Amino acid sequence: xxxxxxxxxxxxxxxxxxxxxxxxxxxxxxxxxxxxxxxxxxxxxxxxxxxxxxxxxxxxxxxxxxxxxxxxxxxxxxxxxxxxxxxxxxxxxxxxxxxxxxxxxxxxxxxxxxxxxxxxxxxxxxxxxxxxxxxxxxxxxxxxxxxxxxxxxxxxxxxxxxxxxxxxxxxxxxxxxxxxxxxxxxxxxxxxxxxxxxxxxxxxxxxxxxxxxxxxxxxxxxxxxxxxxxxxxxxxxxxxxxxxxxxxxxxxxxxxxxxxxxxxxxxxxxxxxxxxxxxxxxxxxxxxxxxxxxxxxxxxxxxxxxxxxxxxxxxxxxxxxxxxxxxxxxxxxxxxxxxxxxxxxxxxxxxxxxxxxxxxxx
Ligand SMILES: [Fe+2]
Ligand SMILES: [Fe+2]
Numbered sequence: 001x002x003x004x005x006x007x008x009x010x011x012x013x014x015x016x017x018x019x020x021x022x023x024x025x026x027x028x029x030x031x032x033x034x035x036x037x038x039x040x041x042x043x044x045x046x047x048x049x050x051x052x053x054x055x056x057x058x059x060x061x062x063x064x065x066x067x068x069x070x071x072x073x074x075x076x077x078x079x080x081x082x083x084x085x086x087x088x089x090x091x092x093x094x095x096x097x098x099x100x101x102x103x104x105x106x107x108x109x110x111x112x113x114x115x116x117x118x119x120x121x122x123x124x125x126x127x128x129x130x131x132x133x134x135x136x137x138x139x140x141x142x143x144x145x146x147x148x149x150x151x152x153x154x155x156x157x158x159x160x161x162x163x164x165x166x167x168x169x170x171x172x173x174x175x176x177x178x179x180x181x182x183x184x185x186x187x188x189x190x191x192x193x194x195x196x197x198x199x200x201x202x203x204x205x206x207x208x209x210x211x212x213x214x215x216x217x218x219x220x221x222x223x224x225x226x227x228x229x230x231x232x233x234x235x236x237x238x239x240x241x242x243x244x245x246x247x248x249x250x251x252x253x254x255x256x257x258x259x260x261x262x263x264x265x266x267x268x269x270x271x272x273x274x275x276x277x278x279x280x281x282x283x284x285x286x287x288x289x290x291x292x293x294x295x296x297x298x299x300x301x302x303x304x305x306x307x308x309x310x311x312x313x314x315x316x317x318x319x320x321x322x323x324x325x326x327x328x329x330x331x332x333x334x335x336x337x338x339x340x341x342x343x344x345x346x347x348x349x350x351x352x353x354x355x356x357x358x359x360x361x362x
Pocket of ligand 1: 210236240362
C-alpha cells in the first residue's frame with residue numbers, strides 16, 4: 001500500500017541507461033583473447049613503469065614543484081624606463097637578448113631532452129627532472145621577454161632603433177640569433193647521439209656557468225626588479241646544478257673510458273659556447289663580424305652606467321675561471337680529464353672541437 005509520500009513517485013523514476021540481457025563471462029572472453037601487436041619501435045614513449053633509481057633526484061623534484069617565484073609578480077612597476085636614456089635602454093635590452101640565446105632556448109632544449117628520456121625509457125626521476133627544468137627555463141625566458149619589451153617595446157627585433165648604439169645592438173642581436181639557430185641544429189643531433197651520463201655532464205657545465213653568472217649579476221646590479229630576477233633565476237639554476245650532481249654521482253663512476261673522453265671533448269665545446277655570455281665569444285663556434293666585439297663592449301659600458309651589473313671583462317675572466325675550476329674539481333675524481341682552456345689560463349688535455357654536437361645550455 002503506497003503511503004501518501006510515495007504516491008506519484010513511480011512516474012518520476014528514471015530508467016537505468018544500460019540494460020544487459022546477460023552479463024559477459026570473463027572466462028569466455030579470456031578464451032577469445034587476441035594478443036596485442038608487439039611494440040617494435042624502440043623509441044616508443046610509453047612509460048611502462050615508474051621506477052626510481054636515483055631517489056635524490058626525486059627529492060629535488062619535490063622541492064622544485066613550487067619554485068617560490070613567478071616572473072609576472074616581479075616588481076616591474078619599479079622599473080623607471082623614463083629615467084633612462086635611449087642608449088641605456090638599448091644596452092640593457094641588448095644584454096637580455098644576448099642572454100636569451102642561452103636561457104630562452106632552455107624550454108625547447110629541455111623539453112626535447114624530456115621527450116628523449118621518455119623514448120629511451122629512462123627512470124621516472126630523470127623524466128620529471130627534465131620537466132622541472134623546462135618549467136623553470138620557461139620562467140627565465142619570460143623574464144628575458146618582459147625585460148626586452150619594457151625597455152624596447154616590440155624588441156628585440158620588431159622596433160626601429162633611433163641611435164647609432166641602438167643600430168649596433170640590432171646588428172649584434174641578428175648575429176647572435178644566427179649562432180643560436182646553429183646551436184639548435186647541433187643540439188638536435190647531439191641529444192640522440194650521446195648517452196644520458198654524457199648529456200648530464202654537458203648540462204652540468206651549463207648549470208655551473210649559469211649559477212655563477214646570475215649570482216654575479218645579482219650582486220652587481222642596482223636596478224631592483226633585475227636584481228630580484230637574478231636572485232630567483234640564480235636559485236633555480238642552483239637547483240638544476242643539484243639535479244646534475246645527484247645523477248652524475250651515480251653514473252660517473254660507471255662511465256666507460258670512451259664516454260669519459262667524450263665528456264672531456266664536450267667540456268671544451270661547452271666552454272666555447274658558454275663563453276659567448278660568460279666571457280667573450282671565441283671564433284671556433286661563434287660566427288661573428290669584426291664589428292661585434294667592439295659594439296658589444298660599448299653596449300656593456302652603457303648598461304653598466306645605468307646600474308646594470310655586467311662584470312668587466314677582467315672580472316668575467318676571473319669569474320668564469322672560478323666556475324670552470326669548480327667543475328674540474330667535481331669531475332676529476334671520477335677520472336674524467338679536463339680540457340685545456342688557454343683562454344682563461346686553465347691547463348688540461350688538448351681536444352678537438354666539433355661545432356655540430358654542442359649540448360650545454362643554461
Ligand atoms: Fe638551468
Ligand atoms: Fe635558465
